[in-house]
Amino acid sequence: MKDLILGIHVWFARDGATIDGDVVDSATLPDFATTNDEWLQLPTVTAFEVRFNKQVVKRRGPVPGGGRFAVRKTIPISTELTYAFDVQEWDKLHMELLFGAAAITSPSGTFVPGTMTAPVAGWLYMDAFSHEQQRIVAGAVRAELTVDAFKFGENLNDHALLAEVIVGNELNEHTLTNLT
Amino acid sequence: MDEVTDSVVRVVWDPDGSQLILVDFGDPMWSEVAVDGGQVVDVAGAIRSPGKTAWPRGNEEHTLTFEIAVETAGIAAAFEHRLDRAIAVPRGQADVLLQFESGSQYRLRRAAAERWPHAQLGRLARESLIIRGGDLVADVGTYDPLITWGDHWFETEEGEIIVSEDNELFTWI
Numbered sequence: 001m002k003d004l005i006l007g008i009h010v011w012f013a014r015d016g017a018t019i020d021g022d023v024v025d026s027a028t029l030p031d032f033a034t035t036n037d038e039w040l041q042l043p044t045v046t047a048f049e050v051r052f053n054k055q056v057v058k059r060r061g062p063v064p065g066g067g068r069f070a071v072r073k074t075i076p077i078s079t080e081l082t083y084a085f086d087v088q089e090w091d092k093l094h095m096e097l098l099f100g101a102a103a104i105t106s107p108s109g110t111f112v113p114g115t116m117t118a119p120v121a122g123w124l125y126m127d128a129f130s131h132e133q134q135r136i137v138a139g140a141v142r143a144e145l146t147v148d149a150f151k152f153g154e155n156l157n158d159h160a161l162l163a164e165v166i167v168g169n170e171l172n173e174h175t176l177t178n179l180t
Numbered sequence: 181m182d183e184v185t186d187s188v189v190r191v192v193w194d195p196d197g198s199q200l201i202l203v204d205f206g207d208p209m210w211s212e213v214a215v216d217g218g219q220v221v222d223v224a225g226a227i228r229s230p231g232k233t234a235w236p237r238g239n240e241e242h243t244l245t246f247e248i249a250v251e252t253a254g255i256a257a258a259f260e261h262r263l264d265r266a267i268a269v270p271r272g273q274a275d276v277l278l279q280f281e282s283g284s285q286y287r288l289r290r291a292a293a294e295r296w297p298h299a300q301l302g303r304l305a306r307e308s309l310i311i312r313g314g315d316l317v318a319d320v321g322t323y324d325p326l327i328t329w330g331d332h333w334f335e336t337e338e339g340e341i342i343v344s345e346d347n348e349l350f351t352w353i
Contacts, residue, residue: 057249057304059208061186069185075251077182077302 005136007129008048010085011039012093012145014122024122029140029171032125039125043089046158048128051082081165083124083143086158094161096120097147119144124163130178139174142166182301184208184249188281191246192325194274195287199325202309203246205281210247210306213278215288217242217316240315242288244276250305258305262298265307265330269296276311277319285320288313 011032013019019030019038032039055077060069087094096104097120101111124143128136141163148160165172191203191213203213220237252258276288291313299306 056182057301058183059186059249060183061206062188072186075184075304077304 004131005048005128006131007133008045008085009127009129010042010045011036011125011127012042012122013039013125014093014120017122026121026142026166026169027171029123029142032140036125040093042085042161043087043091043094045085046088047086048126049084051084052079053081054079079167081167083126083141083163083165085161085163087161088156088158090159093120093145094147094159097145097161098150098159119146121145121166124165126174134178136178137174137176139172141172141174142169184210184304185212187213187246187248189213190279190325191244192277192279192323193270193329195277195319195321195323195325197274198270198327199323200270200327200329201325202276202329203248204328208249208251210249211245211308213244213246215242215244215278215286215316242313242316244288244291244311244313245308247306247308250307252303252305254303255300258300258303261305261330262300262307265305266296266298268330269293269309276313277323279323285318287317287319288315289317290314 013024013030015025017024017040020035022028022030024030030038056074057077058071059073059075061072062068063070090098092104092109095101096111096116099111099113100116101113102115102117104111121142121144123140124145125138125140127138130136143163143165146162146164148162150157150159185208187203187205187207187209189203189212190201190205193200193202203209218241220239222235222237223232224235225232250258250261252261270293273290273292276291278286278288288311291311293309294312295308295310297308297310
């Protein structure tokens with residue numbers, strides 16, 4: 001069975017926002033099922049890439065017969081996980097990340113470019129569906145968001161939204177469904 | 181890419197006494213065991229000589245170095261292991277034996293541990309030992325070392341025993 005993940009919907013609960021009466025932070029994950037209308041829904045995602053990188057130390061030993069070494073095992077030292085989304089449209093959050101603004105004043109829309117000092121952190125909820133509209137993977141992770149450099153032009157190129165997953169957070173959880 | 185390689189040589193401290201294994205066959209090494217040597221040379225010139233003359237003066241000196249890797253249960257455990265090994269570095273003077281699986285053996289005579297720097301990468305400890313010694317000779321003795329570095333505790337050169345105050349960790353050899 002071949003499953004394509006085609007539909008990715010992403011929401012973001014930013015640190016400091018109040019959702020369901022609670023202030024969001026690294027230890028407070030709002031329940032998405034009951035509060036999703038208070039999360040910020042991010043623009044249309046056209047592609048999604050999971051990048052799981054491990055730093056390993058390779059242990060090499062002499063091969064019987066001698067004369068050369070071969071890998072006997074790898075010893076994992078650290079891991080990192082990035083979700084990379086290709087996104088079509090721009091919203092205030094993406095512009096804030098692109099310009100590196102510390103904040104965007106609402107409703108006037110004024111901001112000071114290049115003043116961002118702290119990463120934009122929060123909870124990223126992802127809901128990914130197959131081509132048959134079956135839910136494949138869903139769940140929330142703690143993440144810090146960045147937007148790659150982007151050149152505006154007379155085209156419809158996507159821009160890259162990168163979510164560095166804070167792997168150490170104990171509330172991170174995804175659920176797989178409809179897979180054998 | 182970091183990598184460690186299995187040792188092809190065994191290093192035994194004091195083969196005639198405590199027979200402490202510093203490096204065993206197959207131990208993962210950040211840096212393999214190395215023995216660099218040298219001797220004292222005097223170079224003297226004579227009046228209008230076409231070239232100077234070098235005089236070997238003996239006093240051979242060898243430096244044995246290695247960096248061993250130890251996989252531990254966690255990052256704190258790695259640090260503890262490093263400190264355990266630092267305490268357990270033999271402080272006295274002894275010979276050091278190099279053994280190969282082929283059966284050949286080499287002996288570094290009148291050696292002493294000079295420095296024991298250590299570090300770690302995550303839970304993988306990196307424990308180095310720099311041993312200064314005298315001359316290097318072939319050896320044909322039979323040895324059966326059983327004790328591993330860090331499992332036992334040692335005296336200083338003055339005979340003081342390096343142990344915790346409650347003596348719990350102390351094992352006499």
